[in-house]
Amino acid sequence: MAKLVAASLLSADFSMLGEEIEMLNKSENDWVHVDVMDGVFVPNISFGQPIVKFIKKYAKQPLDVHLMIINPDRYFEDFKNAGADIISVHYEACNHLHRSLSSIKELGLKSGVVLNPHTPVSLLKDVLYLCDVVTLMSVNPGFGGQKFIEHTYTKISELKTLINSLNLNTLIEIDGGVNTKNSSLLYQAGADVLVAGSAVFSAENPPLTIKELKK
Numbered sequence: 001m002a003k004l005v006a007a008s009l010l011s012a013d014f015s016m017l018g019e020e021i022e023m024l025n026k027s028e029n030d031w032v033h034v035d036v037m038d039g040v041f042v043p044n045i046s047f048g049q050p051i052v053k054f055i056k057k058y059a060k061q062p063l064d065v066h067l068m069i070i071n072p073d074r075y076f077e078d079f080k081n082a083g084a085d086i087i088s089v090h091y092e093a094c095n096h097l098h099r100s101l102s103s104i105k106e107l108g109l110k111s112g113v114v115l116n117p118h119t120p121v122s123l124l125k126d127v128l129y130l131c132d133v134v135t136l137m138s139v140n141p142g143f144g145g146q147k148f149i150e151h152t153y154t155k156i157s158e159l160k161t162l163i164n165s166l167n168l169n170t171l172i173e174i175d176g177g178v179n180t181k182n183s184s185l186l187y188q189a190g191a192d193v194l195v196a197g198s199a200v201f202s203a204e205n206p207p208l209t210i211k212e213l214k215k
């Protein structure tokens with residue numbers, strides 16, 4: 001089981017984004033989680049390729065790009081060129097998920113699927129072999145700082161069972177409401193990667209919080 005932290009820049013101070021990324025570079029953070037929102041799939045708009053390109057210029061850790069947009073396939077190449085290392089799409093936003101995941105892999109990137117809290121893990125059975133990462137949303141996507149949905153623990157164990165039954169190495173990522181109080185339980189339940197936005201960026205000592213998230 002991996003124990004990785006992916007700090008989400010959504011909660012960073014954008015007036016000093018370079019410094020925030022520099023802080024992550026020097027910390028034990030593993031992936032930089034980048035939340036792209038279109039105001040249609042989710043009720044919020046964040047940022048697009050130009051900002052991702054800027055993030056890439058400073059970040060030393062892999063960019064974990066979480067696309068909360070409809071018809072994401074239109075932008076895979078753009079996000080690759082902007083510096084994405086992992087691209088994750090929402091199950092609920094793709095009509096042809098097999099094609100979407102194959103396209104991400106054909107670009108030479110790591111591929112991921114994200115499930116909203118209402119989407120069952122069992123629906124992934126036939127595409128799991130195309131996923132390097134599966135992200136379980138533990139809040140309804142769109143905003144940072146929301147409350148963790150406890151049912152996520154059940155989904156982690158269902159997903160772990162499915163991954164093992166298919167003999168795969170897919171990583172399980174958890175996104176939303178992660179903090180130093182639930183992190184060790186999440187890793188114990190089978191999570192490999194924890195996304196943390198507000199827990200890291202509103203902490204007094206962000207590098208220490210990142211360290212504590214891994215304990």
Ligand code: DX5
Pocket residue numbers: 008009010011033035066139140141142143144145146175176177178195196197198199
């Ligand atoms: C929410 C985003 C998350 C968000 C998490 O839709 O996908 O990555 O930044 O924020 P926290 O960790 O504050 O719940």
Ligand code: ZN
Pocket residue numbers: 008033034035066175195
């Ligand atoms: Zn996210």
